[in-house]
Amino acid sequence: MSTDAQQQAAREWDHWHEERVATVSAPHGPLSLTGTHWLSDYPEGRIPAVVGHWREDGDELELTAGPEDGLTVDGKPFTGQVRLGADRGPIGGSRVAHGERRLVVLSREGLWAVRDFDPDSAARRAFRTIEATPYDPRWALPGTFRPYDTSRTVRVENADGVERGLGLGGEIAFELDGVEHTLQVAVEHDGSLWAVFADATSGNSSYRFRFLRPAAPAADGTVTVDLNRALLPPCAFADHFICPFPPPGNTLPVAVEAGERSRIDG
Structure with a gap:
């Protein structure tokens, strides 16, 4: 050369x-991930760190939320039920959000999880x-x-x-x-x-x-x-x-x- x-x-x-x-x-970069919550650990559908009710339903998840949960889906305030597939795109473009946080649906080998990306995470604040x-x-x-x-x-x-x-x-x-x-x-x-x-x-x-x-x-x-x-x-x-x-x-x-x-x- x-x-x-x-x-x-x-x-x-x-x-x-x-x-x-x-x-x-970045706000929703890897430093902002604060949890990967496997639904198999929460068969009742309630994840302590994440609002809403999350349930496996075949090859999708079903999310149920009320107005008190403060969720948005596709950028709009959400109440009721919605079926979700695994998120494939950028974290910031995930379908479900809770304020500035992004709730990302993950599927691995038939198991489902919800990931919580928080721009105010301790790791992101500490990073140099x-x-x-x-x-x-x-x-x-x-x-x-x-x-x-x-x-x-x-x-x-x-x-x-x-x-x-x-x-x-x-x-x-x-x-x-x-x-x-x-x-x-x-x-x-x-x-x-x-x-x-x-x-x-x-x-x-x-x-x-x-x-x-x-x-x-x-x-x-x-x-x-x-x-x-x-x-x-x-x-x-x-x-x-x-x-x-x-x-x-x-x-x-x-x-x-x-x-x-x-x-x-x-």
């Missing part, structure tokens, strides 16, 4: 890092920035994506201590200091890749695991493995996320001293 290309890549990384800090600290290592061209590596013949699902522990399935569509191979390494990856709807990985810094000078999201590979399978853009997972910002741990084989035996390292409060 030429000097000019390195300088451009470093400027792009600076912009990426600034955007990440802004996204994380994300500690990240400045861009280093050493960590921007050429790689190759090797798709699996059929997608695979492995059971991995999640941050809440529960095992869940993690879908994998292939692996990326890359060399670091002359040694080949591989990471198993999921393939997103847009063709981009997602890896959950750990390395020799994990739990020491960086969070216990991180995410990597390479762009979609080229037609010949080539892909850039830019470890400068290793991400902290959402559960690094709020304990109520259910991030998957790295699948077997996704712990690199080297110290990846690049990318996001930890959350800094102040």
Whole structure:
């Protein structure tokens, strides 16, 4: 990589890092999550921390609320009953709100939950920035994506201590200091890749695991493995996320001293 290309890549990384800090600290960013409430824990439909009555009904939830609950649905004051599917879009655009809070419907492996995002959360008020290592061209590596013949699902522990399935569509191979390494990856709807990985810094000078999201590979399978853009997972910002741990084989035996390292409060 030429000097000019390195300088451009470093400027792009600076912009990426600034955007990440802004996204994380946004009113309904990950720092605002104050609870993930599984309906299986509240069969009577009353969640102590959340107003309204929530009930599973087939492949949807049914929410019942009165005027005293102060809820809005689709931006309008709500009383009565409404059927809800899982929210897929941005948190700020979730259908149900309670004042500035957003109540997000979540579905995982047939179980339903309501997430409570509060812009006034203690974590958001305490947050200062994300500690990240400045861009280093050493960590921007050429790689190759090797798709699996059929997608695979492995059971991995999640941050809440529960095992869940993690879908994998292939692996990326890359060399670091002359040694080949591989990471198993999921393939997103847009063709981009997602890896959950750990390395020799994990739990020491960086969070216990991180995410990597390479762009979609080229037609010949080539892909850039830019470890400068290793991400902290959402559960690094709020304990109520259910991030998957790295699948077997996704712990690199080297110290990846690049990318996001930890959350800094102040």
